[in-house]
Amino acid sequence: MATRQLIESPSRKLKSALSSEVQIYVGGVPFTLDRELLAAKSAKLAVLLKEHPREDLSHFLKDASTDPETFELVARFCHGYEINLSTENVIHVACLAHYLGMTDSHSTNNLLSKAVDFFEHQIIPSWSKSIRALKAAEKILQQAVDLGLVGACVESVITKALEHPQLLGEPMKNLTCNDDGEDSETAIRPNVRRKLFAIDWKSEDLTMLSLRLYEPIISAMIQRNVPAEYVSAAVCQYAKKWVLSGMKEGDDGPIYKTNIQREIIEAVERMLPNKRGLQPCSLLFDMLRSAIALDASTDCRNGFEVRIGKELDQATVKDLLIPSQGYSKEEQYDTECVRRILKNFYRNYTGRDGHKLVIVAELIDNFLIEIASDRDLKMGTFISIAELSIAVSEGIQKSSDGIYRAIDIYFDTHRYLTESEREEICNLLDCNKMSPEACEHAAQNERLPLRVVVQVLFVVQLQMRETMPKEVQGSDNRLLLLKDVEEEEAATRASNNEEEARAEIEKMGSKVLELERECLMMRREIQNGSCRKVKHGKGNMWKEMKRKFGCITSINDCNCHAKKKKVHPR
The missing domain is CATH 3.30.710.10 (Potassium Channel Kv1.1; Chain A)
Structure with a gap:
């Protein structure tokens, strides 16, 4: 110069x-x-x-x-x-x-x-200024450490994080995988007090610090029991900024940058809390992909695989599609990594019901369907993953349709397989757990070995035998139901007839009462001495009474006391 x-x-x-x-x-x-x-x-x-x-x-x-x-x-x-x-x-x-x-x-x-x-x-009194001062001190870090200035800034930051952990960022807790089953209403929510620190918090955060400052600070926070969900949020944000955002598929980048990113991703794995549900499963997969691409240590990759195994029921098929690394790349996807993750899930599973087992088994089936079209996928790899899926779903109600579909795609892509190899793969298939639609497809599938087709037809026949008695029983039940309905209708009709008879009786009773009143009136007239009136009206009175009782129907019947002439046959 x-x-x-x-x-x-x-x-x-x-x-x-x-x-x-x-x-x-x-x-x-x-x-x-x-x-x-x-x-x-x-x-x-x-x-x-x-x-x-x-x-x-x-x-x-x-x-x-x-x-x-x-x-x-x-x-x-x-x-x-x-x-x-x-x-x-x-x-x-x-x-x-x-x-x-x-x-x-x-x-x-x-x-x-x-x-x-x-x-x-x-x-020291300011969160942001303490972080900015630490950032500025990175060029003379050792002198600042010896003078006690770095320690004072670090202590200030940790103390404020203990009092207000919201300064580290919003928790990334995955609400759908809460082990305690707590409702989303009771899950972690941002503290209202965070508003008091909004301006200071938004100005700077710990992600601006280099790893040699950041890791000791986070480690000290963990030792002093800063809430794990906030520590996890801060560490994930650090990984996004320094590793994930700068990683591009197929882009190796400068060696020095790769080395720095490798150190960061290994440190991130060390700092991440092990508690389930603190990080989204997809983010853990992104970190694992970065660790593999950066050739991170075995401990680092194993750590991410164990964490993913605990969250595997939250994963998607896309998450499992981890590209193979290295020059050979015999297969398109890293199936060995998926096998290790699945083993970690099975090893650490403590659920009381089989709900998550069903989810993971279906996930592996769909993963198997996705990779079955890979021409480089070895038969042994295909069988081993299918066996793990079957092992996970053992003892639970789950169909074999997914396995069958994966086998069909694999046979279609790998037409060079011999009959014995197809037989070996089809040993994975439990025909008794296939749906009627899958059985119908398999019965006409020319890619399947003849033995499997015959077995499927036998299962279909058994299903038909089980179905027919049920249908007959259903018909009998319907006949019994129809008979019950008819009896109810007959009872209803009888009830209606009874009501009509009761109404008729009531009507006749009212007529009798009317006649009793008229008779009473007649007695009173007789007692009053109206003999003449009675003598002249005797025929009319009895005529009226007979008419009331319905004894006469015409005027010719009025002289009912007269003798009728006998007519002798000639």
Whole structure:
């Protein structure tokens, strides 16, 4: 770098008229300064100038980790100018002031005490400023650690996260896989108090820090029991920013970038809590793909596989389609990885019912259907995955339609299979668990071995034998039901007839009452001595009574007491 004479620059001209000057290079930039003013503030320079007055100090700061901007602030302070401390420069200034011995014991109101005072009152109380100060200190991390500034920032961040974990971000808890069965209404929700920190929280977050700062902070939070769901959210966000967002399929990238990403994904696996349900299953699969692509350690990949195994009932077929890595790539998808994940699920499954087993068995069936069209898929691999699916679904009600469909696709894609190989694959098929539609298709499937077709036809015949008695019994039940209906209708008709008879009786009763009233009136007339009236109206009275009782129907019947002439046959 070409040497620049900055003494003439207005921004860096510091009492150039003085005779006792010294030139110091910082980062290739020369600074011309006053010896006595520097010695008055710096104990280290004072001792050096006293012991070696004429020593060349141009490379005095070659061992100090500093930059021209920071040294200019220190030089301005030594020459009596006001300086502006900020979140980004205070740790740098404090470290350089400590290196130069700019303490109050050497000179009152010296730079180190001013920088530390600013740090304690302006940086430590703020979440965002603490993170920004840590970010700025990464270039001189060891000096900042030795001075205790990094530890103070880290403690500030952890304390605030313990009090308000929402500062780490929203939980990514998957509500559908809650082991305790809690309702979505009682699941984790953002704390209302987060609004108090909205401005500060949105400004900066921990993901801006490098791994050498981020991992110790998260590890300390875990040890001090910051809620796992918030730690998980922060770690997942870190993985998205530094690994997942920069990963492109088929893009190897620079070696140094690959190495950094490998270190990050391995650290992410170490930091992720092991509790089920804290991360979406699809995100865990993305991390596993990145770990495989970056050639991460075996422990790292195994860790992701175990976590996925606990969440496998939340996965999709697309999640399971992990591309094979390496130059050979004998098969399109990494089926061995899927087999390990499935074993982890089966090993860690503690459910009381078989609901999740059914879900995973159907998932593996669909995965098998998806990969069956891969021409490079080996028969042994196909059989091993199918056997795992069958093992998972053992003891639960599940049809074999998925296995049959996968076998059919595999036979169609791999037409070179021999009859014995087809027989071996078809041993996986339980024809008794196939639906009638699948049996009908299999009975006409020319790709199946003849033995399997015969077995399917036999199963169909058995199903028909079981179905026919049920249909006959159903017909008998319908006849009995019809008979019951007819009896109910007959009873209803009888009830109606009974009501009609009762109405008729009531009608006749009313007629009898009417006749009784008329008879009573007649007795009263007789008792009053109306004999003449009775004599003249005798025939009429009895005629009327007979008419009431329905004894006569015509006027010719009125003389019913007269004798009728006998007619003798001739």
